[in-house]
Amino acid sequence: MTHIQLISKAIDFIENNLKEQIGIEDVARKAGCSLYHFARLFNRYTHHTPYDYMMRRRLAESAGELLFTDKKIIDIALDYCFNNPETFSRTFKKVFGVQPKQWRKQKNEQAGFLMPRLTRDHLLQLQKGAYLKPVKMEQEALHLVGLMAPVNSNEGKEEVLHDLFMNELKKWDYSLQDARYYGAVCYWQSIHNRGFSYFIGIESDMKDFAPGQFVTKIIQSFPCIRFIHKGAFKNRRLTLDYIYHTWQPKAGENRRPDLELYYFGNSLQNMDDKGREIEIYIPV
Amino acid sequence: MKPIFVKRDKMLLVGLGFYGDPFKISGAWSEENEIGRLWQRFMPFLANKCKSIPAVKDSSVYYELHIVQKETMEKGYVDVFVGTEVEKIQTVPLELLIKLLPPTEYAVFTLRGKEITADWPRKICTEWLPASGYDFSYSYSLQVYDKRFKGMDNLEQSEIDVYFPVKKKKSAAL
Numbered sequence: 001m002t003h004i005q006l007i008s009k010a011i012d013f014i015e016n017n018l019k020e021q022i023g024i025e026d027v028a029r030k031a032g033c034s035l036y037h038f039a040r041l042f043n044r045y046t047h048h049t050p051y052d053y054m055m056r057r058r059l060a061e062s063a064g065e066l067l068f069t070d071k072k073i074i075d076i077a078l079d080y081c082f083n084n085p086e087t088f089s090r091t092f093k094k095v096f097g098v099q100p101k102q103w104r105k106q107k108n109e110q111a112g113f114l115m116p117r118l119t120r121d122h123l124l125q126l127q128k129g130a131y132l133k134p135v136k137m138e139q140e141a142l143h144l145v146g147l148m149a150p151v152n153s154n155e156g157k158e159e160v161l162h163d164l165f166m167n168e169l170k171k172w173d174y175s176l177q178d179a180r181y182y183g184a185v186c187y188w189q190s191i192h193n194r195g196f197s198y199f200i201g202i203e204s205d206m207k208d209f210a211p212g213q214f215v216t217k218i219i220q221s222f223p224c225i226r227f228i229h230k231g232a233f234k235n236r237r238l239t240l241d242y243i244y245h246t247w248q249p250k251a252g253e254n255r256r257p258d259l260e261l262y263y264f265g266n267s268l269q270n271m272d273d274k275g276r277e278i279e280i281y282i283p284v
Numbered sequence: 285m286k287p288i289f290v291k292r293d294k295m296l297l298v299g300l301g302f303y304g305d306p307f308k309i310s311g312a313w314s315e316e317n318e319i320g321r322l323w324q325r326f327m328p329f330l331a332n333k334c335k336s337i338p339a340v341k342d343s344s345v346y347y348e349l350h351i352v353q354k355e356t357m358e359k360g361y362v363d364v365f366v367g368t369e370v371e372k373i374q375t376v377p378l379e380l381l382i383k384l385l386p387p388t389e390y391a392v393f394t395l396r397g398k399e400i401t402a403d404w405p406r407k408i409c410t411e412w413l414p415a416s417g418y419d420f421s422y423s424y425s426l427q428v429y430d431k432r433f434k435g436m437d438n439l440e441q442s443e444i445d446v447y448f449p450v451k452k453k454k455s456a457a458l
Contacts, residue, residue: 025357034405036350039360043307051305051359 007045024050060114066104115245125238131230142219146201183262224281233271256283287391295385299367322366339371345430352423390447421451
């Protein structure tokens with residue numbers, strides 16, 4: 001059994017037992033390792049301690065149930081193996097910044113950011129460790145022209161927008177030789193709308209003019225952390241999950257919840273290539 | 285894995301300790317996790333202040349102690365202590381702690397090369413122990429690093445001893 005298979009097996013066991021009183025020793029035994037060896041391996045492949053992973057997943061699932069069910073808070077707490085509501089509230093607040101009651105009341109707009117279960121693809125993505133190395137920097141202000149559209153789910157609308165944009169771009173007399181392509185995910189602030197708008201565009205010095213269907217998007221300079229996603233654009237979620245659910249809690253950085261910026265370089269081609277590199281800027 | 289058995293009187297270790305998941309930052313066999321950090325703090329201290337630690341038994345032998353506690357099984361938290369052995373409790377520098385290990389018999393396993401980073405606890409606990417006629421007498425283990433250990437960069441040329449405190453099973457003793 002490879003290490004990836006072993007850790008996947010352990011994750012399956014944890015996920016199938018989020019509502020059961022299991023300890024890390026049980027998970028290690030299921031994976032066929034000593035606890036000592038298992039803890040090392042799990043951390044190396046997931047960047048979480050096994051206990052931290054299990055607790056964060058329990059909290060993510062319970063946070064989802066708070067939003068999408070009418071179950072009593074105490075029942076949710078007990079379902080996910082918290083001994084009492086106080087422990088649940090304290091731990092919940094530590095991770096989400098608010099008490100469970102408040103979370104449910106405000107239908108928190110960050111529901112889309114609940115930690116998902118780690119898949120084999122996540123584990124493989126994490127092996128590209130050097131690409132995930134964060135770089136703190138100041139992103140300069142950008143004046144972009146391009147297309148923008150609302151996205152409600154992961155239906156690949158961004159890729160459709162990329163194609164539309166390229167077709168539109170061909171109609172206009174733009175020199176694309178040194179074009180710099182950017183994508184911007186703009187999260188909606190409305191608590192009732194859990195979605196985002198996606199913008200694809202190029203840097204432009206035509207300050208007052210956006211031809212045809214194009215819109216202008218101005219992004220002010222912002223402090224940020226830059227990561228590099230290596231892999232197909234459609235798999236960027238794997239890197240984003242690492243950023244939001246693994247790196248961010250450890251680093252203690254507060255991200256600005258309204259924006260993610262992608263830099264694609266001088267082309268929108270080869271977006272499905274495994275070797276594609278995309279810079280991701282997370283405003284903090 | 286075949287151990288030798290040695291009886292040791294109580295042992296006094298002076299050193300530094302950590303409690304929690306030592307691999308929280310990194311699971312690598314390196315100085316990037318809490319165990320590595322303990323060694324990183326302890327070794328320079330020992331080198332600079334060895335003379336201020338009275339009654340060091342052998343300043344070329346070091347111990348890494350892992351104590352299993354109630355939270356170990358549940359959360360993976362371990363009590364880790366690195367240190368060296370002293371003859372008796374005397375005044376030790378403020379920065380160091382003292383750990384007293386009880387007199388007991390130990391099963392001593394010598395690990396060589398890649399065995400050092402392999403899953404030897406599993407082999408010892410699930411393969412050797414059930415067939416050995418022994419039980420563990422205390423819930424800790426000791427890794428002993430001496431001149432045979434050449435560093436993680438020279439693992440192939442290295443050896444360490446691992447001590448598990450044991451007692452004969454009652455049925456086996458009869």
